[in-house]
Amino acid sequence: MSFLDVKDLKIHFPTDDGLVKSVDGLSFGVERGKTLGIVGESGSGKSVTSLGILGLHKGGRARLSGEIWLDGEELIGASTEHVRSLRGKKMAMIFQDPLSSMHPYYTVGQQIIEAYRIHNDVSKQVARKHAVDMLGRVGIPEPARRVDSYPHEFSGGMRQRAMIAMALSCDPELLIADEPTTALDVTVQAQILDLMRDLQREFNSALIIITHDLGVVAELSDDILVMYGGKCVEYGSAEDVFYRPEHPYTWGLLGSMPRLDREPTERLLPIKGSPPSLINVPPGCAFHPRCPYAERTGDKATTEVPALAETEGGHLVRCHMSREERRGLWENEIKPVLETQ
Amino acid sequence: MLTYIIRRLIGAFAMLVVISMVTFGIFYVVPQWAGATPEAMASRYVGRAATPETVHLVAERLGFYDPVVVQYGNFVKGLFAGAQYDYGAGVEHCPAPCFGYSFITGQPVWPDLLDRLPVTFSLAIGAALIWVVAGVAVGVLSALRRGSFFDRLTMGTALAGVSLPIFFTGMISLVVFSYGLGWTPPGGAWTDFSENPAEWAYNLLLPWITLAFLFAATYARLTRAGMLETMGEDYIRTARAKGLRERQVVVKHGLRATLTPILTLFGIDFGLLIGGAILTETTYTLPGLGQYAILAIRTQDMPQVMGVVLVAAMFVVIASLVVDLLYAVVDPRVRLS
Ligand SMILES: Nc1ncnc2c1ncn2[C@@H]1O[C@H](COP(=O)(O)OP(=O)(O)OP(=O)(O)O)[C@@H](O)[C@H]1O
Ligand code: SF4
Ligand SMILES: [Mg+2]
Numbered sequence: 001m002s003f004l005d006v007k008d009l010k011i012h013f014p015t016d017d018g019l020v021k022s023v024d025g026l027s028f029g030v031e032r033g034k035t036l037g038i039v040g041e042s043g044s045g046k047s048v049t050s051l052g053i054l055g056l057h058k059g060g061r062a063r064l065s066g067e068i069w070l071d072g073e074e075l076i077g078a079s080t081e082h083v084r085s086l087r088g089k090k091m092a093m094i095f096q097d098p099l100s101s102m103h104p105y106y107t108v109g110q111q112i113i114e115a116y117r118i119h120n121d122v123s124k125q126v127a128r129k130h131a132v133d134m135l136g137r138v139g140i141p142e143p144a145r146r147v148d149s150y151p152h153e154f155s156g157g158m159r160q161r162a163m164i165a166m167a168l169s170c171d172p173e174l175l176i177a178d179e180p181t182t183a184l185d186v187t188v189q190a191q192i193l194d195l196m197r198d199l200q201r202e203f204n205s206a207l208i209i210i211t212h213d214l215g216v217v218a219e220l221s222d223d224i225l226v227m228y229g230g231k232c233v234e235y236g237s238a239e240d241v242f243y244r245p246e247h248p249y250t251w252g253l254l255g256s257m258p259r260l261d262r263e264p265t266e267r268l269l270p271i272k273g274s275p276p277s278l279i280n281v282p283p284g285c286a287f288h289p290r291c292p293y294a295e296r297t298g299d300k301a302t303t304e305v306p307a308l309a310e311t312e313g314g315h316l317v318r319c320h321m322s323r324e325e326r327r328g329l330w331e332n333e334i335k336p337v338l339e340t341q
Numbered sequence: 342m343l344t345y346i347i348r349r350l351i352g353a354f355a356m357l358v359v360i361s362m363v364t365f366g367i368f369y370v371v372p373q374w375a376g377a378t379p380e381a382m383a384s385r386y387v388g389r390a391a392t393p394e395t396v397h398l399v400a401e402r403l404g405f406y407d408p409v410v411v412q413y414g415n416f417v418k419g420l421f422a423g424a425q426y427d428y429g430a431g432v433e434h435c436p437a438p439c440f441g442y443s444f445i446t447g448q449p450v451w452p453d454l455l456d457r458l459p460v461t462f463s464l465a466i467g468a469a470l471i472w473v474v475a476g477v478a479v480g481v482l483s484a485l486r487r488g489s490f491f492d493r494l495t496m497g498t499a500l501a502g503v504s505l506p507i508f509f510t511g512m513i514s515l516v517v518f519s520y521g522l523g524w525t526p527p528g529g530a531w532t533d534f535s536e537n538p539a540e541w542a543y544n545l546l547l548p549w550i551t552l553a554f555l556f557a558a559t560y561a562r563l564t565r566a567g568m569l570e571t572m573g574e575d576y577i578r579t580a581r582a583k584g585l586r587e588r589q590v591v592v593k594h595g596l597r598a599t600l601t602p603i604l605t606l607f608g609i610d611f612g613l614l615i616g617g618a619i620l621t622e623t624t625y626t627l628p629g630l631g632q633y634a635i636l637a638i639r640t641q642d643m644p645q646v647m648g649v650v651l652v653a654a655m656f657v658v659i660a661s662l663v664v665d666l667l668y669a670v671v672d673p674r675v676r677l678s
Contacts, residue, residue, distance in 0.1 A: 056581055088584030095582075100575040103594055105601075105673060114593075115583040150673045166583070 001069060002029030003206050004053070004174055009066035011045070011052050018279040022048040024230040025066075030206040030223075032173060037217025037238065038210045039253060040227035043275045046210045047096075049227075050176045054093055055083035070174065089119040092172035096179040098159035102151040108135070108162045109147035116169045134165035139195060157188035161195065168199060175200070176208045181216065193220060214253045218242040226250050229276040229286040232308055236315035246317045246326040248291050251334045285320065293329065297321055345669055353662040360654040361420075365413050368647045379405030385643070386426075386444040402426075440651060441644030450648035453633065458652070460531060460629035464552065464621060465614045467545055472553035472560060473607060479557070480564020481596060487569065495561060502558025507617060511551045511624035518547055529626040552621045556610055560603065567599035574598070601672050608664025612657030 011023040023045040030036045038046050051057055053068055058080050068075040070091065075083055095101040102111060112131035113124065120127070128147070135143035138161040151159055160180060167175060177196060181189035197220055200207045209217055217224055217238070224241040226234040226249065234247040245251055252271035273290035276282055284302040288294045294301045297320035308318040311326075319326060372382065383400030384391065391399075403426065404412055418424065419439035426433040426442050433449075435442050440450040479499075483492035502510075519527045530544040571577065572595050580594040581587075619631030626632065630649055637645035 051578075054582055056578065059587075084584055084586065086584070087582060093582045095575060095579060097575060101579045103576040103580070103598070105597055105671070107673075114585070118584050152674055166579075 001072070003032045003071055004208075005029045005067075005069040006053070007067040007069070009049065009052060009068065010064065011048050011057065012063045013061055014063065015279075020278045021230050021281065022278055023052065024281075026227075026230075026232055027066075028223075028225050028232070028235065030174070030208060032206050033200075033204045034222045035200065035207040035209060035217075035220055037214075037221035037224045038208060038227060039212060039214050039217055039224060041212055041253075041271075041275050043278070044227040045230040045278075046212075046227060047178055050093060050178050050208065050210060053174075053176065054087055054091055055080070056087075058083070085119075088115055088172070089170045090172055091174040091176070092167040092170065094160075094163055094167045094175070094177040094180050097183045098156065098163045099151060099183075101163060102159065102166075104151060107148050107150055108154065109149075111151075112147075112162070112166045112169050115166050119170045130169065131165075134169050135162065138162070138165045138168075138199070139191075140165070156184050157192065160184060160188075160192055164192075164195065164199070168203065171203060172205060174206045174208070175203075176210070178210045179212070180209070182211070189216075196220070212253075214242065214250075226253065229281055230278055231286065231318065232316070233287065233318045234316065235308070236313075240313075240315040244315075244327075244330065246311055246315070246323070246330065247319050248293050249287050251330070252290075254338055255334075285318075293321065296325065342669065346666060349662055349665050353658050356658045357655065360658070361417065361651065362413065364647055364650050364654065365416050367650075368643050369412060369416075370409055373405075373409075385641075386442075440648035443642050443645050445640050445642045445645075450644050453645070454630065454648050454652055457628060457630045457633050459533065460627055461618050461622070461631065463534065463541065463545055464548055464618050464627065464629060465611070467542075467549040468552040468556070468617075468621075469607070469611055469614065471549055472555075472557035473603075475553065476557035476560025477564045477596075477600075477603065479561040480566075481568055481591065481599075483561070484565045484568035484572065485591065492565075496565070499558040499561045502554050503562070505555075507551060507555055507620040508624050510554060511548075511621060514547055514551055515625070528624065531628055548621050548625045548627060551624070552614075552617050555617060556614075559610075560606075563603060563606065564599060567602060568595055571595045571598045601668070604664060604667060604671060608661045608667075611664075612660040614656075
């Protein structure tokens with residue numbers, strides 16, 4: 001069993017319009033010192049998954065089932081109070097928008113001090129020293145002075161660094177970064193990603209990076225999980241998923257990877273159509289309304305949900321096409337087009 | 342921060358100057374424009390039996406023939422340095438701050454106001470405390486238990502509270518609690534705080550609650566709406582992700598952010614409270630500024646009315662100044678701008 005082991009996780013929300021199946025049978029694992037990248041379009045259930053791991057759906061209307069094992073302990077069945085005591089200490093999270101994710105009325109220092117003192121019985125002075133220390137470690141200049149600044153007095157990149165400092169303040173063993181760079185501009189994005197990689201090595205924690213940009217995770221991750229409509233459609237080592245992808249949706253993600261030198265409309269293999277409804281999930285393969293190869297799998301595409309099956313060496317793909325067919329398409333049609341980019 | 346304070350102080354001072362002009366205008370200038378002769382103005386000070394010559398003389402001595410600017414100047418001078426009122430029959434000295442001289446009671450207005458201020462202050466401060474604490478507490482609880490019986494009950498009551506006038510709730514509670522159950526003293530009971538604090542509070546309990554009820558209703562609704570919004574914010578999720586206990590998430594993070602707009606409203610309401618106090622004082626026959634104002638209006642005692650208006654206006658300006666300063670303490674983003 002991995003350090004974090006998620007088995008058949010389902011997170012459904014009953015709403016007036018019907019049952020929203022935001023996460024529908026997701027399984028994955030991450031080891032200490034390893035990085036998992038979770039990729040998918042907006043609305044594919046990435047954030048709902050990470051909040052589920054931290055137990056932050058409790059008290060809401062979400063219905064959770066499946067198993068979440070963290071360091072040999074199951075969390076879905078655990079008491080709210082116990083999961084709370086693990087939050088921030090054993091598992092921590094970095095959010096997408098550092099401005100709205102930090103309290104506007106408290107200084108950055110106060111917020112880090114608070115995070116530290118929840119789990120460490122130390123005086124304010126000690127916690128403050130620790131906060132200054134952490135700010136320095138995430139690369140904030142003059143940390144002893146900046147510790148008393150408010151979040152709105154920081155630049156976007158500095159704020160995200162502060163957020164990282166806060167998340168790392170109790171030395172968590174599992175760190176989930178939910179689109180940590182989406183709100184930042186490109187040069188800052190790269191710096192933050194570098195920082196995360198360095199810190200992960202230093203802290204030897206299990207890291208989950210969530211993004212809708214395959215390029216971001218390709219470099220950083222050991223494994224990549226591609227999500228579509230609440231389900232995993234492709235899962236494997238970063239090598240496999242990035243260099244030998246077999247699912248048409250992953251090809252679409254690769255083809256629509258943001259590039260500095262190209263307008264979004266000029267991307268070579270854009271995914272047509274819009275993400276699926278999570279209430280009335282398309283029957284059969286959820287991706288079929290948008291899949292250019294749907295006819296190849298005939299009726300099955302619309303009637304039968306494809307299984308997440310192993311293609312080779314732990315590389316899982318959810319598609320009715322045969323392995324040879326998918327490989328052939330990738331080698332002969334997709335890869336050559338992408339290489340012209 | 343310092344420039345902010347200085348700017349607000351200057352603003353408050355300018356506000357007071359404008360208010361004094363407007364008040365002076367309403368009570369002295371507008372009547373003259375509307376056709377009241379200086380003699381008509383002066384006749385109020387000398388009684389109906391006076392001869393035209395006396396009236397003319399008094400009008401002259403009181404300065405009603407002077408240009409408006411000079412009259413205003415004298416009025417302001419009176420506020421700071423005191424004034425002499427010369428009726429011809431004798432000279433009355435009105436020490437600073439001279440808010441004028443009642444022509445009904447023959448007394449300077451300021452000591453009267455001073456006498457009555459403690460009553461109104463007691464009423465206002467006590468009611469304000471009750472309404473803020475009760476309103477915010479109820480608002481937070483109903484936000485956290487949205488849709489529950491408690492939520493529906495309190496919000497229903499709050500709706501009634503906002504729409505029921507004070508003299509109605511005041512009368513009803515007097516009838517029920519004083520005359521019916523005998524729990525609280527009937528109207529008109531007043532004991533000075535310095536004499537007997539317990540009795541002071543006991544006498545004021547019903548007026549406090551009546552007055553607080555009206556405002557508490559608004560605060561409960563506002564707090565509830567604010568909390569519902571705040572608790573959905575990203576930083577609340579962050580606070581939970583840190584492993585903070587839910588109670589602290591609610592109080593330290595949720596309520597903290599919700600309180601800021603409530604504080605603003607409080608500043609305005611506390612200033613305006615004098616309006617509510619007038620009704621409450623009348624209903625419970627408390628010897629405060631409100632009751633004084635009602636009497637003054639009935640007897641058309643202009644200097645008295647004007648005195649109350651000026652004091653009430655000062656109340657509003659000072660309250661909003663205090664709140665602005667508090668606001669800067671509470672919301673760090675204000676300090677920069
Ligand atoms: N509390 C909730 N009640 C009902 N539906 C919800 C709730 N929370 C999330 N959802 C739905 O679950 C789906 C997945 O949301 P999620 O936030 O996980 O997407 P995401 O993959 O993180 O997207 P993004 O890239 O935009 O962050 C969305 O369609 C959303 O509407
Ligand atoms: S199963 Fe069919 S429709 Fe679904 S991804 Fe594969 S080819 Fe496309
Ligand atoms: Mg998300």
